[in-house]
């Protein structure tokens with residue numbers, strides 16, 4: 099071999115090793131499956147492609163767990179992982195799927211609404227690929243996703259995202275953000291198809307309530323709150339007052355801006371009869387001025403920089419040495435969702451919904467999140483789904 | 486997969502081909518060889534549907 103090709107072969111070998119070292123963990127992450135044990139309440143599992151057939155076979159074809167009660171009543175949809183880097187929603191959704199029992203009405207749960215973003219990551223921000231939740235039977239491993247759909251599923255991005263149908267100009271990245279692509283269209287970019295499928299489900303199945311669970315930075319004013327449009331505002335206010343009085347945590351109401359398009363709390367209400375609510379729990383991990391983006395920070399929310407900012411009154415939530423642990427965030431989502439359902443049912447006895455088996459804020463703070471996950475190894479094979 | 490997405494994969498493969506050809510034709514500068522390979526990695530990862 100000539101000297102030239104000896105050097106070139108060595109360089110190719112080094113590049114190949116770098117590619118394998120960098121690529122293999124990403125490939126594994128994208129294809130890692132999280133087992134979810136369908137609990138006693140689950141009556142069927144459908145897919146979003148039932149409403150938009152072209153989603154079939156794509157990474158974006160999310161599962162919808164249906165928990166139908168014996169007694170007819172109203173219908174509520176709970177969505178998580180609209181933003182797959184805000185894990186409190188996903189953990190809440192899995193708790194609901196594995197534990198809820200519906201006595202009256204129907205509960206529908208989409209644990210990974212942006213199923214592609216749940217298989218994406220943000221290496222430039224040092225995101226961990228996984229996080230483990232300790233349980234009595236060992237650690238349950240979840241993928242840490244990204245805010246946006248993987249470009250492997252939706253590519254390229256436009257220079258500017260022109261929202262449909264309002265023609266509002268949004269950032270290019272928002273074409274892959276499922277909280278900007280509502281209400282969507284059946285032949286638009288992939289994420290518009292996803293939101294359109296959910297809209298179709300709400301319209302055809304006549305859903306009464308839609309709850310979209312998120313997390314937001316402690317330095318962002320719209321955090322630790324319920325975002326609601328005018329038509330949901332009354333229930334949201336009652337919920338906010340009730341959880342404060344009965345369960346002792348703050349969750350204020352933020353009005354949904356009428357002229358900011360593409361968000362679930364805006365478009366679901368405008369394009370269907372369903373009442374939308376968007377829940378925000380604080381997630382210190384997403385704040386910019388923190389220490390390393392570790393799994394520990396993701397789960398306990400403790401950060402010395404946020405603590406000093408809190409003393410300077412720069413945060414929008416109370417913050418002390420205890421951080422903002424995941425069990426508190428999941429507990430808030432559980433209690434607020436249950437309270438929305440209860441307040442709605444009080445006002446609408448014909449379409450009331452009655453659910454048991456879902457823990458509330460105090461239960462989660464006391465027992466932790468892992469206490470409510472069931473061991474897939476001990477469950478019947480047919481009741482284990484992979485998300 | 487949309488038509489535009491397919492076109493982007495074709496563009497990607499075309500640029501990958503150009504870079505590989507430049508790498509083969511570079512006789513002297515090791516520095517340039519390394520740079521061609523480095524630029525080539527993300528394109529290859531996309532075509533292999535890894536990142």
Ligand SMILES: [Zn+2]
Nearest residue numbers: 181184312313
């Ligand atoms: Zn969010």
